[in-house]
Amino acid sequence: MTQHRIWALSLxxxxxxxxxxxxxxxxxxxxxxQILLFAYLTYCWNILGGFAGQLSFGHALFMAVGAYTxxxxxxxxGVSPWIGMLVGGVLSAAxxxxxxxxxxxxxxxxxxxxxxxxxxxxxGRIVALNTPAIGGALGLYIPIQTSDFWQLxxxxxxxxxxxxxxxxxxxxxxxxxxxxxxIGHRLVxxxxxxxxxQALGVNLLRYKLFATALSAFLxxxxxxxxxxxxxxxxxxxxxxxxxxxxxxxYSIVGGVGTLxxxxxxxIFLVPLAELVRAALGQSYAGVHLVVYGAVLIAVILFAxxxxxxxxxxxxxRREPAPDGVATQAKKDAA
Amino acid sequence: xxxxxxxxxxVTGLLLxxxxxxxxxGLTLTFGVMRIxxxxxxxFLMIAMYGAYFFSQFFHTEAYTSVIVDxxxxxxxxxxxxxxxxxxxxxxxxLNQMLLLVGLSLVLQNxxxxxxxADTRSVQSAxxxxxxxxxxxxxxxxxxxxxxxxxxxxxxxxxxxxxxELGRRIRAAASDRETAALMGINVNRVNLIAFGIGVGCLxxxxxxxxxxxxxxxxxxxxxxxxxxxxxxxxGIGNFMGAMVASFVVAIAESLGALFMPGSTAPVLxxxxxxxxxxxxxxxxxxxxSA
Amino acid sequence: MSLLTVKxxxxxxxxxxxxxxxxxxxxxxxxxxxxxxxxxxxxxxFSLISGFQQPTAGEVTFKGERIIxxxxxxxxxRGLTRTFQIMQSxxxxxxxxxxMIGAYARHNSSAAARRHALDVMSRLGMAARADELARNLxxxxxxxLEIAKALATEPELLLLDEVVSGLTPTEVEELVALIRKIxxxxxxxxxxxxxxxxxxxxxxxxxxxxxxxxxxxxxPHAAARDSRVVEAYLGExxxxx
Numbered sequence: 001m002t003q004h005r006i007w008a009l010s011l012x013x014x015x016x017x018x019x020x021x022x023x024x025x026x027x028x029x030x031x032x033x034q035i036l037l038f039a040y041l042t043y044c045w046n047i048l049g050g051f052a053g054q055l056s057f058g059h060a061l062f063m064a065v066g067a068y069t070x071x072x073x074x075x076x077x078g079v080s081p082w083i084g085m086l087v088g089g090v091l092s093a094a095x096x097x098x099x100x101x102x103x104x105x106x107x108x109x110x111x112x113x114x115x116x117x118x119x120x121x122x123x124g125r126i127v128a129l130n131t132p133a134i135g136g137a138l139g140l141y142i143p144i145q146t147s148d149f150w151q152l153x154x155x156x157x158x159x160x161x162x163x164x165x166x167x168x169x170x171x172x173x174x175x176x177x178x179x180x181x182x183i184g185h186r187l188v189x190x191x192x193x194x195x196x197x198q199a200l201g202v203n204l205l206r207y208k209l210f211a212t213a214l215s216a217f218l219x220x221x222x223x224x225x226x227x228x229x230x231x232x233x234x235x236x237x238x239x240x241x242x243x244x245x246x247x248x249x250y251s252i253v254g255g256v257g258t259l260x261x262x263x264x265x266x267i268f269l270v271p272l273a274e275l276v277r278a279a280l281g282q283s284y285a286g287v288h289l290v291v292y293g294a295v296l297i298a299v300i301l302f303a304x305x306x307x308x309x310x311x312x313x314x315x316x317r318r319e320p321a322p323d324g325v326a327t328q329a330k331k332d333a334a
Numbered sequence: 335x336x337x338x339x340x341x342x343x344x345v346t347g348l349l350l351x352x353x354x355x356x357x358x359x360g361l362t363l364t365f366g367v368m369r370i371x372x373x374x375x376x377x378f379l380m381i382a383m384y385g386a387y388f389f390s391q392f393f394h395t396e397a398y399t400s401v402i403v404d405x406x407x408x409x410x411x412x413x414x415x416x417x418x419x420x421x422x423x424x425x426x427x428x429l430n431q432m433l434l435l436v437g438l439s440l441v442l443q444n445x446x447x448x449x450x451x452a453d454t455r456s457v458q459s460a461x462x463x464x465x466x467x468x469x470x471x472x473x474x475x476x477x478x479x480x481x482x483x484x485x486x487x488x489x490x491x492x493x494x495x496x497x498x499e500l501g502r503r504i505r506a507a508a509s510d511r512e513t514a515a516l517m518g519i520n521v522n523r524v525n526l527i528a529f530g531i532g533v534g535c536l537x538x539x540x541x542x543x544x545x546x547x548x549x550x551x552x553x554x555x556x557x558x559x560x561x562x563x564x565x566x567x568x569g570i571g572n573f574m575g576a577m578v579a580s581f582v583v584a585i586a587e588s589l590g591a592l593f594m595p596g597s598t599a600p601v602l603x604x605x606x607x608x609x610x611x612x613x614x615x616x617x618x619x620x621x622x623s624a
Numbered sequence: 625m626s627l628l629t630v631k632x633x634x635x636x637x638x639x640x641x642x643x644x645x646x647x648x649x650x651x652x653x654x655x656x657x658x659x660x661x662x663x664x665x666x667x668x669x670f671s672l673i674s675g676f677q678q679p680t681a682g683e684v685t686f687k688g689e690r691i692i693x694x695x696x697x698x699x700x701x702r703g704l705t706r707t708f709q710i711m712q713s714x715x716x717x718x719x720x721x722x723x724m725i726g727a728y729a730r731h732n733s734s735a736a737a738r739r740h741a742l743d744v745m746s747r748l749g750m751a752a753r754a755d756e757l758a759r760n761l762x763x764x765x766x767x768x769l770e771i772a773k774a775l776a777t778e779p780e781l782l783l784l785d786e787v788v789s790g791l792t793p794t795e796v797e798e799l800v801a802l803i804r805k806i807x808x809x810x811x812x813x814x815x816x817x818x819x820x821x822x823x824x825x826x827x828x829x830x831x832x833x834x835x836x837x838x839x840x841x842x843x844p845h846a847a848a849r850d851s852r853v854v855e856a857y858l859g860e861x862x863x864x865x
Contacts, residue, residue: 195708
């Protein structure tokens with residue numbers, strides 16, 4: 001797969017994606033939006049979990065910060081969610097830096113870091129449940145009467161679709177940049193071997209915090225989009241463990257730390273969830289997670305590098321992640 | 335805030351601590367096998383509790399009798415999970431191992447949701463309201479039974495690990511797999527048994543807990559988080575530490591419910607968890623080199 | 625002029641002293657060999673100097689600056705880089721990407737880092753392996769990779785930890801020539817080695833550690849004849865060439 005072919009395919013893919021709403025109705029739009037939204041969220045997670053290798057179960061918390069911030073700003077002060085999401089993003093990044101600093105400064109990593117993030121998410125859930133000012137257990141509703149771009153309210157689903165698509169392209173661009181940049185390389189080095197990275201001059205704390213803040217910021221933006229699409233948020237849906245785990249699964253199944261892995265993960269799993277829900281009836285939220293869980297188990301047992309790893313081992317691609325470096329090197333050497 | 339209320343809280347916490355003990359030493363045993371915390375441990379407890387529920391409903395008996403099914407059932411379940419899912423990945427990255435258990439937890443929890451719905455289930459017990467009164471302090475009989483049984487089993491396990499040949503082998507395999515193998519120990523078999531016992535503990539905890547708690551599919555989440563806190567607090571891999579920490583956490587929870595606003599008391603164990611990981615990651619009692 | 629000065633360096637674990645009151649100088653441009661039986665404290669010394677462990681007592685001065693307490697990455701950026709005895713590569717990256725991480729210490733763009741990394745790899749005769757995943761490399765190549773990564777950081781002082789052990793005699797000879805080239809190019813070296821053939825021919829001076837203490841410092845051929853050194857190695861499978 002040469003660089004040119006990848007670009008060409010991507011362009012075709014983009015055109016197809018942009019034209020999609022013309023051919024599908026509201027129900028299918030809902031599924032596509034979910035694919036895009038969860039793909040976006042998992043790409044954000046992938047920055048910390050995949051590139052930097054720090055498995056986090058706290059991204060539901062970052063998502064919630066974004067969702068609640070923009071919603072509260074809109075409901076109480078009429079602030080446009082486009083601004084609200086940036087505020088939420090900054091708050092989320094600050095929270096991420098806090099959690100990250102506490103953890104990384106004190107040498108918490110690996111499974112313990114994952115547990116710490118889980119603990120923070122639980123604390124967040126309990127606090128949110130007990131704070132009536134932000135809706136408490138009842139949650140918050142966003143009323144929609146008419147479409148309003150500045151209020152991120154659309155009557156037609158296709159508009160949400162394009163916004164979600166835009167977000168996805170944004171995070172894809174960030175991911176592609178990470179793949180090629182020195183910062184991204186250093187993050188991967190940290191993931192692969194912290195001691196070796198340190199010995200070569202990489203400051204672990206600085207880069208881990210960078211990845212955490214970036215990941216948290218972007219995740220919060222996704223939280224805002226989620227809130228204004230679903231128009232109802234509450235601690236139970238946003239801050240339960242299932243949401244926290246779900247975001248990570250798309251990346252893991254698709255292939256952590258890669259450019260296309262999270263997308264493949266979402267494209268495969270989200271429709272699968274819809275199928276399961278349709279087959280078993282809508283009554284039990286979370287039933288699709290049985291399937292997700294089973295897929296996760298299968299992936300860990302048989303294909304720990306995810307879908308992208310499988311592709312690579314079939315030798316479709318000779319260049320391993322990060323992309324592009326080796327072919328470039330060949331050109332330089334020639 | 336009378337002294338009596340505080341005493342009551344302490345007593346309730348103490349009784350609950352006994353049950354946490356049993357749950358957490360089971361977790362400690364599985365940690366010795368896998369070197370990571372079993373994320374799905376809570377779901378095994380949930381299965382044990384549903385097992386107790388359905389058994390008592392079907393045979394119209396007290397939940398306690400379901401032990402005859404729950405104990406062997408959970409032991410076998412633990413063994414099967416170990417053999418088919420965990421043994422293949424024992425050499426893999428710890429994060430991957432954890433993810434596998436996350437997957438298992440998702441399957442079990444949501445499978446229960448699909449099968450049993452989200453309705454809470456609880457058992458009727460002839461002694462549900464029996465109690466002993468010590469002055470102003472009330473000790474519920476079911477809680478007392480749960481406490482006593484849990485403590486007895488925990489101590490029996492302690493004796494098993496300390497004084498029997500099997501226990502020695504389990505500890506050796508947990509301490510250093512390779513050396514244990516070199517010493518002629520069948521590490522796979524020992525790990526299988528240890529894991530089975532660790533999960534089997536829940537086969538006793540479930541039945542004694544049913545008269546006190548209700549069961550829902552996601553009750554595992556609640557207990558696993560508590561169990562994490564206990565195990566880290568007591569020093570990961572430290573059997574005695576887990577025992578002591580169980581009581582610390584349970585009493586802290588209980589007292590917290592008295593003093594903290596609204597229903598924010600559940601925050602307490604998690605705060606404790608984070609604090610311990612930051613400042614004393616070996617736990618309050620330090621780790622064995624195991 | 626002394627590039628590195630170690631004074632009174634001590635590391636205790638409980639009652640055990642891994643390194644005891646170690647003093648030595650490394651003159652700029654020299655190659656110093658650090659030898660001793662297993663468990664003598666050699667790698668611990670490297671870890672202490674490079675910031676991976678903190679000493680219980682003592683001082684380390686590099687280019688006139690005290691570096692105890694600095695993080696390993698800060699020390700690397702000041703010009704002191706170490707390699708690891710148990711090879712620490714980035715397994716899922718290619719050899720080139722591995723070396724580029726080192727290059728990033730001095731170059732801020734991927735293009736510049738890539739060029740520099742390729743240059744280093746060519747000097748080490750590894751350019752052909754650029755696109756191979758680190759986890760697929762042979763032992764000899766991994767040893768070279770370890771050196772390449774460290775060299776890419778353009779160190780003034782390079783700490784090599786047993787880079788020659790486990791290699792065939794031919795491979796050893798090649799690596800010895802390489803190390804000479806590295807010194808000729810301006811890098812000062814301290815080498816931990818068990819392969820006497822290599823360390824005796826390369827080193828300007830030898831320091832022998834035993835139970836964490838320095839029991840000898842001087843020229844190589846004198847080390848081979850020193851009675852304390854010979855005694856320390858009795859029972860070890862070492863050939864003092």
